[in-house]
Amino acid sequence: MPEPLLEVRDLIKHFPIRRGLFGREAGQVRAVDGVSFDVRQGEVLGLVGESGCGKTTTGRCILRLIEPDSGTVRFDGRDITRLPRRELRPLRRQMQVIFQDPYSSLNPRLTVGSMLGEALAIHGLARGAKARTRVAELLDLVGLSPDHARRYPHEFSGGQRQRIGVARALAVEPRLIVADEPVSALDVSIQAQIVNLLQELQRKMGLTYLFVAHDLSVVEHISDRVAVMVLGRIVELAGAEALYRAPRHPYTLSLLSAIPVPDPERRRSRIVLKGDVPSPAHPPTGCHFHPRCPIARERCSREEPALREVAPGHVSACHFAEELAEPGVLTRAPAVASQAPPVPPG
């Protein structure tokens, strides 16, 4: 098995909630609340969860765009959590990010060629004619034409802008890419094109991705393994095939049930969760998912479930993970879950 390129252990990041004229601290948002996982060399790890569960904060802590409160991040065997900025700089090149909104992450005053050229120059990779050749190569790599180097970001469509975002990340020859919802802002028709491009580049260049999405369907085909988050914690992590075929956490099951499946043999009953998403400023006691869980019991509000191995390489943080092997266990809990209306034929 390949070595981990990225090792995240017990990562915690809480944000203070400030109130009043003097900014008195009135509580804390527990954005990331003890997250651990590895991303192996050449692997794509999908990180999925609903809005506000802490995906972006996790990614930003890994890249040290924000400082975690505690926990460690090791990159290529080296603890980078407390590395001084100066020593972090050469590693920064190896860890790049692709943002959700390609437009706001591109400088509107620079042509694409100048922007990519600048990235190459800052890291001492190429200048002058050599840089121009490299820019043309990069544009070709992401499915744009060399002529596009003379244009400004506003002259491109959303999908093309995200291709530029990908070219900028690749310009500095990184090893790890944190892709933070890279297709969420794009039209559905364009999303698959960008995911396919990212997958092709990953294979061709042996890249490692942490691929963040709020929807399991986006990461299904690109991920080797998938981690699912609820309110600052990972609740399930497994190989993609096992997670989609035999999920062992009720939240993952509810996410999967929302994906339309054309094959009637594989179709699941829709599990509609009741109640609002609790605030990470006041997470529920015990299992963070218990107020919305279709099979929650008394123990769930009392005792926090540990992330434990339920099958080889498959971890789940649910006291009753084993029960989920039984088909239909969630949809038979009518007090909390409900079936979606039947899908009309055809």
Ligand SMILES: Nc1ncnc2c1ncn2[C@@H]1O[C@H](COP(=O)(O)OP(=O)(O)OP(=O)(O)O)[C@@H](O)[C@H]1O
């Ligand atoms: N700089 C900040 N100051 C205060 N609270 C923050 C800050 N950044 C994030 N948060 C809060 O931390 C929680 C996690 O936010 P985060 O952006 O990591 O979630 P996310 O999973 O990426 O959500 P989304 O799917 O909407 O992008 C949220 O409640 C958010 O409001």
Ligand code: SF4
């Ligand atoms: S521990 Fe309890 S509340 Fe949490 S997911 Fe499992 S059954 Fe549901």
Ligand SMILES: [Mg+2]
């Ligand atoms: Mg986010």
